[in-house]
Amino acid sequence: MIYKTALLIGALITAPFLGGLLMGLDRILTARLQSRIGPPLLQPFYDLIKLLRKEKMVVNVWQAFCVNCYVAAASISVGLFILGSDLLLILFIQAVGAIFLVVGALTSTSPYSQVGAHRELLQILSYEPLLILAIIGIYLETGSFKIEAVLDWEQPLLMRLPFLFLVTGYALLVKLRKSPVDLSTSHHAHQELVKGLTTDYSGPYLALIELGHWYEVVLFLGFCSLFWATSWIGMLIVALGLFLAEILVDNTTARLTWRWMLGSTWGLGLTLSLINLIWLFLRR
Amino acid sequence: MGIFKNITEISRMKSPWLLHFDCGSCNGCDIEVLACLTPVYDVERFGIIHVGNPKHADLLLVTGTVNHRNKKVLVNLHQQMPEPKIVVAIGACGLSGGIFREAYNVVGGVDQVIPVHVYVPGCPPKPEAIIDGVVLALKEFEAKNEKYGQGARGKRREANKEQEKS
Numbered sequence: 001m002i003y004k005t006a007l008l009i010g011a012l013i014t015a016p017f018l019g020g021l022l023m024g025l026d027r028i029l030t031a032r033l034q035s036r037i038g039p040p041l042l043q044p045f046y047d048l049i050k051l052l053r054k055e056k057m058v059v060n061v062w063q064a065f066c067v068n069c070y071v072a073a074a075s076i077s078v079g080l081f082i083l084g085s086d087l088l089l090i091l092f093i094q095a096v097g098a099i100f101l102v103v104g105a106l107t108s109t110s111p112y113s114q115v116g117a118h119r120e121l122l123q124i125l126s127y128e129p130l131l132i133l134a135i136i137g138i139y140l141e142t143g144s145f146k147i148e149a150v151l152d153w154e155q156p157l158l159m160r161l162p163f164l165f166l167v168t169g170y171a172l173l174v175k176l177r178k179s180p181v182d183l184s185t186s187h188h189a190h191q192e193l194v195k196g197l198t199t200d201y202s203g204p205y206l207a208l209i210e211l212g213h214w215y216e217v218v219l220f221l222g223f224c225s226l227f228w229a230t231s232w233i234g235m236l237i238v239a240l241g242l243f244l245a246e247i248l249v250d251n252t253t254a255r256l257t258w259r260w261m262l263g264s265t266w267g268l269g270l271t272l273s274l275i276n277l278i279w280l281f282l283r284r
Numbered sequence: 285m286g287i288f289k290n291i292t293e294i295s296r297m298k299s300p301w302l303l304h305f306d307c308g309s310c311n312g313c314d315i316e317v318l319a320c321l322t323p324v325y326d327v328e329r330f331g332i333i334h335v336g337n338p339k340h341a342d343l344l345l346v347t348g349t350v351n352h353r354n355k356k357v358l359v360n361l362h363q364q365m366p367e368p369k370i371v372v373a374i375g376a377c378g379l380s381g382g383i384f385r386e387a388y389n390v391v392g393g394v395d396q397v398i399p400v401h402v403y404v405p406g407c408p409p410k411p412e413a414i415i416d417g418v419v420l421a422l423k424e425f426e427a428k429n430e431k432y433g434q435g436a437r438g439k440r441r442e443a444n445k446e447q448e449k450s
């Protein structure tokens with residue numbers, strides 16, 4: 001019991017640090033890919049602290065409420081993940097948080113945040129089914145939805161779920177809001193519409209959104225690392241490799257329309273997942 | 285408390301997000317501001333991000349003269365920025381109205397409408413000068429930090445009242 005509590009608290013504290021460092025790495029690599037030097041590694045932390053200490057300004061109280069719910073859901077799902085809980089439960093809690101973010105943006109009347117909210121809904125609609133299918137694939141292979149069971153499985157899941165891994169990587173791209181699917185909001189924003197979802201958030205609330213995003217980054221990379229759960233090194237390599245690939249894709253593609261996003265995630269993603277699932281089912 | 289204040293101060297200095305408002309400039313100054321973002325100058329090294337949203341911004345860069353039509357927009361943008369905020373006026377036009385000073389619709393420099401902390405002269409100023417101005421503005425944060433560290437909202441109300449009076 002004590003061990004689990006310590007694990008939980010440790011995870012809740014280290015996850016944002018890890019997430020922040022990953023974002024810093026992302027910004028440096030992005031800059032290097034654009035032949036710039038880029039900000040220091042700790043830049044995301046500077047941004048976060050600065051935003052936290054800025055004046056509080058809200059458009060309405062619901063914004064603040066929704067942001068807090070979003071961060072709570074994101075951190076709870078990270079906590080459940082580290083405790084080896086049920087994958088479906090984690091996914092649903094995370095989805096509730098994501099919906100709260102959308103509701104928060106919808107409460108403001110600004111057209112930019114409205115458009116951003118609608119686009120974020122489409123993004124959730126794109127990646128959520130893919131992740132559920134990936135979890136079903138894991139269930140078909142290991143016979144359990146529990147992370148503990150995945151960790152105990154003696155063969156890397158990647159061997160049996162190659163297509164599902166690809167699809168999960170694509171879902172991660174949508175979740176991290178990387179180009180070409182950075183529709184709802186983007187870290188590389190130079191215009192109003194690009195900031196979408198976060199347009200009406202400022203100061204500490206913007207910081208909280210960022211914090212929630214860090215939790216989610218860690219959660220999703222953790223989920224991806226389950227595909228090589230036989231060794232710690234394998235998990236690390238899979239997660240980091242995927243993250244680097246996402247940065248590369250982010251920098252080599254242009255943002256596309258939401259129709260393309262829905263078409264590609266549902267068309268390609270669902271087809272690949274189904275092929276993999278049917279294959280798993282036949283081999284049982 | 286001291287250490288928290290220090291961390292805040294460092295973070296503020298290291299992460300100035302800027303909003304650029306073209307207040308009727310001839311576009312010369314705007315191009316120079318945007319040039320700072322290119323790989324040659326790469327202001328992201330200093331954590332500077334060019335945001336298009338007053339609610340996210342710490343620094344307001346204003347280029348061009350203020351006229352009777354856009355002064356309301358300028359005041360609006362300035363009020364939407366959360367404290368602490370700094371205003372940098374860029375170019376001869378932003379400082380005093382420049383060559384448009386005599387025009388019938390021109391109010392004059394940016395400081396006629398909102399408080400300006402740093403002036404960057406030139407027509408247009410070089411990107412180096414603009415970066416210099418921004419760095420100077422960051423020092424201003426230190427002074428402002430004292431004022432706006434606590435009770436930012438009260439200070440804001442006072443500032444708004446003053447603005448209404450004038």
Ligand code: SF4
Nearest residue numbers: 309310312375376377
């Ligand atoms: S200062 Fe010169 S370059 Fe800048 S807006 Fe005025 S006329 Fe144009």
